[in-house]
Amino acid sequence: MTTLTEELDQITAKVQQEQQAAGDRINVCVAAGCLSLHSDAVQHALEAETKKSAARCAVRGVGCMGLCSAGPVVSHEPAASASNENATRLYRGVQPEDAPQLVASLQGEPVAKLAISSQLPFFTRQTKVVLENSGRINPESIEEYIATGGYRALMHALNEMTPAEVVQEISASGLRGRGGAGYPTGLKWATVARVAGAPKYVICNADEGDPGAFMDRSVLEGDPHRVLEGMILAAYAIGASQGYIYLRAEYPLAVKRLGIAIREAKRMGLLGSDIGGTRMNLNLEIRLGAGAFVCGEETALIASIEGHRGTPHPRPPYPAESGLWGSPTLINNVETYANVPPILRRGSAWYAALGTAKSKGTKVFALSGKVRNTGLIEVPMGMTLREIIFDIGGGVDEGHTFKAVQTGGPSGGCIPAAQLDIPVDYDSLMQAGSIMGSGGMIVMDDSSCMVNVARFFMEFCMSESCGKCIPCRAGTAQMYGLLTRITEGTATHRELDLLTRLCDMVGATSLCGLGQTAPNPVLSTLRYFKNEYLAHIEDKHCPAGVCDCTASIAEVAQ
């Protein structure tokens, strides 16, 4: 009888054999970004074309390759150089009609008009841990994940390590929660593991909702098994036998691929009863979020899984002690779980060597806004904002100047040009008046009005407030009203003063993180761009030319 580990080795050998036999590999990105540009049609055209031609090659749909602004992205890995990454050719903006030319070029020179150099800083400056497989494997095939070394960390942990040792390894790695707050993951696991009581639950928070953030979506669409493996390891470490993935329904592709991944993992005996022939059981279910941002807050998420209205409740008790149905519950973000398998596979020391003293490892960012290379990137913690935006992102468009970068979504803040050299880690961003957040990074240039930006985020918080506590429910609406008056040019210093005091009050008294951090975009823009507020108030002038301050003056005059 073969053990599951041997089976995994056999699958790996088989996949590698098949891939060698198939010859060249053409990978078409079929994650949401490129798919919206009809990359599925590109994939079909390439498949039809390779069938017609004599070329030995296989066309596959893969996850996000990062450079979303260049979509649909296609990569070509020559067979002879499977191990040599530099030989991989990348193509941008591929259309179905380019298929014949692309297939014809397999043995010869790359298609010049579509080629992008894989030596661009965008690619070379990144360090991929979470995204190591994204864009390289077929996310709908468990075999391909296994062939990259997948589920080995799980088998090793189940057979060779005690749950306490798994927790110890995560603690030693210095991994911190990637959902935004940066709570030490090992400490969280240890707390849930220590609390007596059964059953225990493990939950994956995939309710990604920050405007401009798509890290979790890309991970789930590009490499869903990595998240599952992380969750199974977490369940083993804390002693849970039931888990939920709370995924927003607006990500249909992620829902589909995760569903396939769960089915495949069950089929392989990596989920369900007697995992890998051990006594461990874990049942994982997907719960779809119905479009409420606040359900990303852990207590609201738990209420939503229980079938209640998704509203937060005061902590303590923390979910670690009393969470889902009153049981000890571990909640981590998608990216946090995705970091777990490589840590156990390569060791905590390897992971702890990445990043800075207090922020270990890498962080995935969704780079968007007024930057040339928008897309998904992964960099070691501690890289400066300047390196991320100008080296990897390629800076702002010709003729414009960089003004600020917004991190952390509606809970974060805007960091001005003068602070571009701060390292990106939890504590430095906090000091600069923003937060790491889940990884959204929106770049703004001189055509962005910072008051309007603050107003946009406040509108978001107002419409996403659950309405349970007064400061958040009524306070965000009032702050939005005041910001609107400033952008319309009808505000005075009195409104600005009231806005400042409301920011303090709402931040200090709100029940959950949504309200507590809702004032941050206003506070950070007030801190660095107060002159823009004053220009709107005193001169009735919008320096960026975004707000129409004169219309309402005319209205008032009438």
Next chain:
Amino acid sequence: MTATPAVKTFVIDGVDASARSEQTILSAAREHNIFIPTLCHLEGLSDVGACRLCLVEVKGARRLLPACTTRVEEGMEITCNSPRIAAYRQMTLQLLFAERNHVCAVCLANRHCELQSLATSLGMTHVEIPYRFPSLSVDISHERFTLDHNRCILCTRCIRVCSEIEGAHTWDLMGRGIQSRVITDLDQPWGESDTCTSCGKCVQVCPTGALFQKNRTGGQCCKDPSFLPYLRTMREEP
């Protein structure tokens, strides 16, 4: 091994005090005659910590804590009233007054309203926050009671009493954020509700003039929720 002591000792507003370990800061404070304002809390109902009026400072805590849901702990140093807390409480009240149409002079609950009396006792002399003046409906379809959304502060006492004490769960919330409002059944007119038992508990617990009995004039609109702890106690006894 020593058992955890059932009594906790702590300092509240400079006074040495003690309480049983399962008691909240709020109940301990009230036992010691220390005033902490509340709106969503009601003796006999579960606590939700939503109105944020009972926030207190606890030495060493990173944030202000709601007295209604935070249990006393050994050695706590609690400040129930400070200039900072007082300012926040006033602002919370102002936000409520500005949120909907709270016009005391024409409200049936005038002089019997918890919102009004809190504003008086906390010294709220004016509202500097812009009034929103929303256009909200009044449901008079029930034969005995009226629901006036203009006066509702979304404390959810009616929802909790109906679900926890009466067991009917006629009331619930719909919408979110500033658009939230209480509804009966699936947003049907109250008078057409199949689940409402017309017991009137919701009316008695409502802190403002949002729920009131018909055919009463202003002065008669007294509310008496004192039946709640009594009911609760009677039911808990074996």
